[in-house]
Amino acid sequence: MAEGSATALIRKMVVVAEPYLPQVPKPKKKLTLQTRLLWCGLALLIYMVMAQTPLFGATVPEFDFLAFARVIFASQQGTLVELGIGPIVTAGLLMQLLRGSEILKFDFKKPEERGIFQTATKIVTYVVIIAESSVYGIAVYGPNIADPGVLYILIGQMMAASVIIMFLDEMIQKGWGLGSGISLFIMAGVAQQILWSMFSPLPANDGFSIGIIPFAGQWAAGGIGEFADVFFRYNQLPSIFGLLLTAGVLLILVYTQGMKVEIPIVSTKYRGFSATYPIKLMYVSNIPVILASALTANAIFIGQMLWSNLNPRNDHVFFNLLGQFDLLNPATPIGGLVYYMTPPRGLDLAAQDPMRAVGYVIFMMIIVVIFGRLWVELGGLSPKSAAKNLLDADVQVPGFRRSNQPIEVLLNRYIPSVTIIGSLILGALAGASDVLGVFGSGIGVLLMVDILINYYNQLVREQVEVVMPRLGALLGRR
DSSP: OHHHHHHHHHHHHHHHHGGGSOOOOOOSSOOOHHHHHHHHHHHHHHHHHHHTSBOTTOOOOSSOTTGGGHHHHTOOTTBTTSSTTHHHHHHHHHHHHHHHTTSSOOOTTSHHHHHHHHHHHHHHHHHHHHHHHHHHIIIIIGGGOOOHHHHHHHHHHHHHHHHHHHHHHHHIIIIISSSOHHHHHHHHHHHHHHHHHHHOOSBOTTSSBSSHHHHHHHHHTTOSOOHHHHHSOOTTOOOHHHHHHHHHHHHHHHHHHTOEEEEEEEESSSTTOEEEEEEETTTTTTHHHHHHHHHHHHHHHHHHHHHHHHOTTSOOHHHHHHOEEOSSOTTSEEEHHHHHHSOOOSHHHHHHOHHHHHHHHHHHHHHHHHHHHHHHHHTTOSHHHHHHHHHHTTEEOTTSOSSHHHHHHHHTTTHHHHHHHHHHHHHHHHHHHHHHTOTTOHHHHHHHHHHHHHHHHHHHHHHHHHHOHHHHHHHHTO
16 A cells, blocks of 8 residues: 555646756657767766856865765766765665665556656756755755855855756766767766876876876986886775786676677568567666665765864764764765774775775675666566567567577576676675775776776667667667
């Protein structure tokens, strides 16, 4: 009864609110690839300009409370994109969890049901934008702002910027661009961090350049001591070891992305046509990592807020179990659950507490597997859904009857296994890379590679759809 009531309440809310919700219209006809790429470039340009525009009235805090989540949320401290894609990801995660737990029941086979769910997610996104902007503005910037009017303006800026980001993402997803704005912004942010770690000439806290390339040049010119000081650079600064590690992780990710099981298929509509249906080792893509990272980031942020307001001296037994932070550096956890949910970035920090490093990697593997399994069921990637998609695309597997059950049995041999194995690999790579200190963070590099590969596959699908639209649509579900 409660489940039905929750779904009915959502439907009524959508009916009342939908006429007043601004929408990005779909293009009247499918745009050319060149035009869609131009729209993607425009959206990215707007986002990058916002990322360099400071918040009016903001005094940047000494400590960045969202430093651990900047890559995931594609955000920049003290700018209009202070919250980045955080509200969008958080709202999407909340709605998917409610649907996965069957508190909300929607039949995605019906376009109208899917539309109601998407509109409800948009409404929840507005609510999350208001809540996160208000809480973050008051808790982080409020103590340094004496005039309440300035604080209201600052919160309003974060709200407006987050709404613009939501519309940019909606514009790209509705056919004006390729992929999604979330993926595009994450990819650009990670690439920017990697390039900064490699080439930045600005001085670091050790007096030398931040970028490893100019830093190595300074070492070659005789300005630094031993080679070990360059190869293993401390204070979480870019090093040659980090550069080699980043290159190694990139190669591993590209290699594993190419590993797949290929199931032969033939067309029931076009005589003589045959192809393969690939089930990749990384079947779950990057979505579980984004969801797991978003959940972790929000949990850590809540822990920081609770600590700063209710346990600022680390003297409360219950709140100490949740999280303890350094009194001189409130952004640094020193105990509690939050301590083990954040990675010790760099070999020097990992060596100080190996159990924390190992615990973080194991935590990432477990949580990514959980979200991987959840996403396969919610994202239409289960054996049952994949079998139906194959039949709907007018193809069949040679040697199997053209019906859902035998195809589902065949796919069930592979999909659950690759979901778990792929999720374990993704979680291990993301966790270990974060601990060892790759450029752009382990999760960031993982997301960037997967997003780039997905964009490559989308470009391939664009070409396939010209010749065989239904087969292209099937590949689009992958």
